[in-house]
Amino acid sequence: MRERQCSKVGCSREAVSTLTYDYADQMAAVGPLGPDGDPHAHDLCAIHTERLSVPRGWVVVRHETLQS
Template identity: 45%
Template sequence: MHGSRQCVRPGCGALAEATLTYHYASRTAWLDDLEGDPDPSVYELCTQHADRTTVPVGWNREDRRVSDAPLPHPLPTAQELLDIPLAV
């Protein structure tokens, strides 16, 4: 966690976990992990509000956050992949 940094959305008291930045000329908005010191040029959001962020029509939303969540199904090991019979 990042101390007492809270989500900037009105009425939300959750801790900020992501930042939202945007560039008008390229019509792009970026979601990144919250890092370092507070920056007044970015919006700090909780995970729920970051996940729900939408962009205007014609814009691109790039989610560059690194997820610490476990995968729903573990990836197979190299040996397990070798053991799969080839379908011909």
């Protein structure tokens, strides 16, 4: 399986989450690394996932996976 890299410019760390935006609802959703090929999604490393900020008035929804 090919390692996916963070989408942030200049970052070469391994992606651990996927970010999508819903502009109509002013929402950003961050969840587990999604399937390849979605041109509207952005893969993020752990650092950029943690540092994520959105415009004032927007909501961030974080979907966490259960760890066993």
